[in-house]
Amino acid sequence: xxxxxxxxxYQKCIDIYDRIIENEKMKEYDKGILKKNINNKxxxxxxxxxNTKKDKQELER
Numbered sequence: 872x873x874x875x876x877x878x879x880x881y882q883k884c885i886d887i888y889d890r891i892i893e894n895e896k897m898k899e900y901d902k903g904i905l906k907k908n909i910n911n912k913x914x915x916x917x918x919x920x921x922n923t924k925k926d927k928q929e930l931e932r
Contacts, residue, residue, distance in 0.1 A: 876884070 879887075
């Protein structure tokens with residue numbers, strides 16, 4: 872990076888690099904949260920369908 876932007880100080884390059892790393896970590900964290908939310912929604916949908924089916928069976932009795 873210093874070769875590309877010689878006007879930047881070494882510390883500025885480190886700071887930029889650290890921000891890039893932090894952003895990537897946040898993206899991975901967000902992906903994890905999104906996956907977890909999707910899985911929870913799927914589980915809830917399955918549970919709701921199961922409960923609805925169970926309720927219908929009980930009503931038929």
